[in-house]
Amino acid sequence: xxxxxxCSIAAGEVSASFVHQDELVIAFRDINPxxxxxxxxxxxxxxxxxxxxxxxxxxxxxxxxHVSQQLAAAEGIVESGYRIVTNVGRDAxxxxxxxxxxxxxxxxxxxPPG
Numbered sequence: 379x380x381x382x383x384x385c386s387i388a389a390g391e392v393s394a395s396f397v398h399q400d401e402l403v404i405a406f407r408d409i410n411p412x413x414x415x416x417x418x419x420x421x422x423x424x425x426x427x428x429x430x431x432x433x434x435x436x437x438x439x440x441x442x443x444h445v446s447q448q449l450a451a452a453e454g455i456v457e458s459g460y461r462i463v464t465n466v467g468r469d470a471x472x473x474x475x476x477x478x479x480x481x482x483x484x485x486x487x488x489x490p491p492g
Contacts (some may be wrong), residue, residue: 384476388422397449402441405449405481414484415453415460419446425477427466446481455483463491 386392387406394406397417408416421438425431431439443462450460460483465472 382424382476383474384418384420384478385424388420397452398445400441400445402438403445405445408480412480413482413487415450415455415482417446417449417453417481419449419479419481421477426475427472427477428464429466430477442477442479446479449481450483453481453483459483459487461487461491 383392387394388404394404396404396406398405398419401422403419403421405417405419408418419442421435421442423435423438425435425438446462450456453460460481463480463482464478465480
């Protein structure tokens, strides 16, 4: 495996503005935010994208979603609404080949998102 930015962040080799850390998941503020709240929720385990998930990783997938919920509440964006997004592949806009969720909120979102 080549060097992975999110693996380096999870290992503490690259600094980030962490808002959550546990045994399965880390979460930190995006360095190029697209909304007032823009947090990346990332599994510690290297998984390329949601397309690579298997049933064995159901606990990781569930934890990513639950942490996103908790962070939305902590950020005060539940009432106004928020978006959870994961991009799969280059054409979808995935720029880091490590599964991650974008938690976005704090402003009105348009549809379609692309």
